Amino acid sequence: MIRSFTLLLSLALLVAPAANAERIKDITKVQGVRDNQIVGYGLVVGLPGTGEQSNFTEQSFRTMLSNFGITLPSGSRPKIKNVAAVAVHATMPAFVKPGQTLDVTVSSVGSAESLRGGTLLQTFLKGVDGKVYAIAQGNLSVSGFSATGLDGSNVVQDTPTAGRIPSGAIVERAIESPFSQGDHLTFNLDQPDFSTAMRVSEAINELVGPRTAMPLDGASIKVLAPRDVSQRVAFLALLEDIQVEPADTSARVVVNARTGTIVIGKNVTLLPAAITHGGLTVTIAETQQVSQANPFAPGGETVVTNQSVIDVNQEDSRMFKFDPGTTLDDLVRAINAIGVGPSDVMAILEALKEAGALRGDLIII
Structure with a gap:
């Protein structure tokens, strides 16, 4: 062998x-x-007053203290504006072994203003099976920031409520691979x-x-x-x-209706067809006219009336005829010759598909 x-x-x-x-x-x-996702819930401490005062943060804070043998008096509510509840997640690559480290992402789950300057306390990261696969802890690196003035004005740049800890998690359990x-x-x-x-x-x-x-x-x-x-x-x-050498993909035209992006695959062809494109420009102008009542008319009132002016301009239409087996180059060249915008190109492609002249899938995203 x-x-x-x-x-x-x-x-x-x-x-x-x-x-x-x-x-x-x-x-x-x-x-x-394959990679595997792990996630955990923890606390970030050491915040400069940008934390949160919420019920679940307070509960998490009490649970943490009880793990160290500290019990707060019943009925007391500690002020913990320097603490924030966070979700911690990471991705374990295949074959990662105990003792190796992972980068973790920390995101606020409450109303904390910023995690900048905070430190994540020991957090268990679990898989979908509920087992702990890594433990995360460390100082956060946050690129965003926020600033609030006394008048309530607020300036926020990037995302101050999310950060990363490079090599912030230590793998404790390996994931079995087949x-x-x-x-x-x-x-x-x-x-x-x-x-x-x-x-x-x-x-x-x-x-x-x-x-x-x-x-x-x-x-x-x-x-x-x-x-x-x-x-x-x-x-x-x-x-x-x-x-x-991978096989050619199926013929398709992908249209992004939001951005106007159009991608036409190389295997897209056209059956015999003719396209005519006539641009209509519709302009609607609204003006107001004031009608003043006669000063000697009893009970006269001043009336404001709206007047609409609609102007329709139709450009010269052009017709393009496609012979059998028209290729992508012919289609793009003809569309460019018309001089239309992305929305008009979408309308032309949809009409060709509806007429059965477009050989390929039309996908609108």
Whole structure:
């Protein structure tokens, strides 16, 4: 097995990348090798009067003191404007081990004005299974700030109620990974596509040997892998660098109606069609006229009346005819020749799709 694997490593040096090829590691993820989110609830202390006085903050403060054997008199309410209740979260990468550190993000969950200058006390970070995987503590780095004047005016820059603690959490428990289990590895495509899945499978089989990889569906490729963990790591490093040319995506036009951004895929074509575009400019001007009553008329009143002036201007219309198989370049060139804005282009694309002349998906986000 070791001799054959050494031969595979030598063959990898002879693989030449294709013109538009990408590495398998850039278009896939290994199933089971993933990040995990952890979250906790804690207290930030040492704030310069920018904390909060709320019921849950007070309750958390009392619980913290009781853990140290300190009991406040019943009925007393401590002034804790230098304390804020916060949510703490972090992301654990795959294969992280106990003793390693993580960056954590701290965000206020109450009415604290700012976390600037605060210190997070020991906070347990838990996973979805309720187990503690890391413990966070440290001084916050907050980029935003806020300032309040005596007259109630307030100036806020960035976000003063959220900050980070670089390497602020220590991992206490490792997350089990199925990477070293079983006889197979599974690659999941970032963008599922049957053609790409087949190409990845064929590229692996061409390098390693027939029947090593098998596509399961349009998103997953199952690969036979060594059982020994060290050999499996080297085997995966070999597969990740294989060059594969992904299949072309489906023809689509993506329109962002909020920003006016339009992206047209290269496979978008048009059936025979004709487009006419005539711009209408409508101007509505409102003016007010005052009608003064006759000074000698009994019971006369001054009346204010509104007068509307509507002006409609129609620009010269132009018609463009598209022959069969019109490409993206022809479409863009014709639209630019019309000289229309993004909203007009959206209307043209929607009309083409409705008429059945646009070969591609029209996606509006």
